[in-house]
Amino acid sequence: MLDTTRPSEDDGTITLSGIGKSFGSFTAIEHIDLDIRGNEFFTLLGPSGCGKTTLLRMLAGFETPSRGEILLNGRDIARLAPNQRPINTVFQNYALFPHLSVAENIGFALKMRGKPRSEIERTVEEMLALVQLDGRGGQLITQLSGGQQQRVALARALAPRPAVLLLDEPLSALDQKLRKNMQIELKRLQKETGITFVFVTHDQEEALTMSDRIAVLSNGALRQVGTPHEIYNHPVDRFVADFIGETNLLEGRVVHEGAGRVEVALEGGVTVTAQADRPLAAGRAVTLAVRPENTALADPAPGQLCGKIDQIVYFGTDTHFHLTLDSGVPLVVRRQNRADGQMLPPVGARVGVTLESEATRILKD
Numbered sequence: 115m116l117d118t119t120r121p122s123e124d125d126g127t128i129t130l131s132g133i134g135k136s137f138g139s140f141t142a143i144e145h146i147d148l149d150i151r152g153n154e155f156f157t158l159l160g161p162s163g164c165g166k167t168t169l170l171r172m173l174a175g176f177e178t179p180s181r182g183e184i185l186l187n188g189r190d191i192a193r194l195a196p197n198q199r200p201i202n203t204v205f206q207n208y209a210l211f212p213h214l215s216v217a218e219n220i221g222f223a224l225k226m227r228g229k230p231r232s233e234i235e236r237t238v239e240e241m242l243a244l245v246q247l248d249g250r251g252g253q254l255i256t257q258l259s260g261g262q263q264q265r266v267a268l269a270r271a272l273a274p275r276p277a278v279l280l281l282d283e284p285l286s287a288l289d290q291k292l293r294k295n296m297q298i299e300l301k302r303l304q305k306e307t308g309i310t311f312v313f314v315t316h317d318q319e320e321a322l323t324m325s326d327r328i329a330v331l332s333n334g335a336l337r338q339v340g341t342p343h344e345i346y347n348h349p350v351d352r353f354v355a356d357f358i359g360e361t362n363l364l365e366g367r368v369v370h371e372g373a374g375r376v377e378v379a380l381e382g383g384v385t386v387t388a389q390a391d392r393p394l395a396a397g398r399a400v401t402l403a404v405r406p407e408n409t410a411l412a413d414p415a416p417g418q419l420c421g422k423i424d425q426i427v428y429f430g431t432d433t434h435f436h437l438t439l440d441s442g443v444p445l446v447v448r449r450q451n452r453a454d455g456q457m458l459p460p461v462g463a464r465v466g467v468t469l470e471s472e473a474t475r476i477l478k479d
């Protein structure tokens with residue numbers, strides 16, 4: 115139904131070059147170069163205060179960059195007013211008009227633009243179907259649940275068919291279950307409409323599930339841009355490794371010069387194999403990152419990482435063992451639960467730990 119109006123491949127392409135934003139003497143955004151592709155579900159992810167909202171507000175036009183260019187489909191839009199940009203925003207609090215009906219809310223922008231009544235009605239019907247609220251057009255906003263209001267907010271933002279939809283933590287007011295449903299729903303809407311979505315969240319799990327690509331920000335700077343798989347499995351530095359999912363960090367020194375598979379002597383003297391994406395000199399101090407799911411418990415043996423179990427946390431699908439290694443460093447081992455009543459070592463037990471060398475990475479710094 116929407117295919118006739120589907121944007122073309124290069125529609126909704128955003129290029130940020132040298133973008134920065136200062137508030138007085140405070141620099142909220144350092145210097146950002148970033149390409150967001152047309153038809154992409156792109157997520158800005160980072161802790162509170164890292165500059166996500168400021169970046170989104172510059173895309174929307176609510177904030178003017180202190181420096182740099184914002185190109186949309188090759189055209190500089192950095193100094194255009196919000197309503198002159200083919201960009202719409204869905205806010206955290208929906209910002210719906212409570213005194214208008216669902217249909218009037220969805221058709222609002224079209225009416226303001228003086229579109230003919232028949233066109234508005236047709237688009238509103240299409241949008242209601244798209245967000246699965248068929249037949250609800252006549253209801254008042256106050257008669258809807260939180261999740262339904264969120265759908266109306268989405269439909270209203272999509273109705274003028276913007277090239278880009280900005281979403282600022284749009285799911286944070288919803289309870290956990292509804293939030294999961296809306297994540298799937300948003301992803302479907304993005305694929306169905308072909309509109310570029312730029313999504314802001316501080317929730318790493320949400321970012322990993324929904325995005326085509328993710329930009330991880332901290333302190334107003336980009337740390338890494340990549341697919342969820344790249345960000346999760348190949349974090350470039352300690353910040354990204356620590357922020358995305360749970361990660362064990364271990365300090366050590368390179369035993370022999372090399373790249374690719376490298377031997378690292380850990381604190382405490384045990385040697386393990388890890389992946390390096392650049393040549394490293396012998397003796398160089400490095401940090402290793404390994405996910406709990408890429409470690410396993412073993413019988414303690416000489417020359418192997420060993421430690422004591424401090425705590426066991428059961429999660430249904432898996433169990434987390436919190437250990438203190440003999441070197442004093444903490445480490446979490448995740449073990450998938452099986453239905454066969456496996457014997458698990460108890461708290462206080464001394465155990466060995468193995469690391470999957472393919473999944474143990476040497477970080478940049």
Ligand SMILES: Nc1ncnc2c1ncn2[C@@H]1O[C@H](COP(=O)(O)OP(=O)(O)OP(=O)(O)O)[C@@H](O)[C@H]1O
Pocket residue numbers: 137140142160161162163164165166167168169316
């Ligand atoms: N108008 C402003 N004047 C001064 N400082 C501001 C202004 N807007 C934002 N900042 C500062 O810029 C930094 C980035 O804020 P921003 O709202 O972009 O962060 P965020 O990553 O979206 O955080 P959150 O997840 O908490 O919303 C913060 O330190 C904030 O205090």
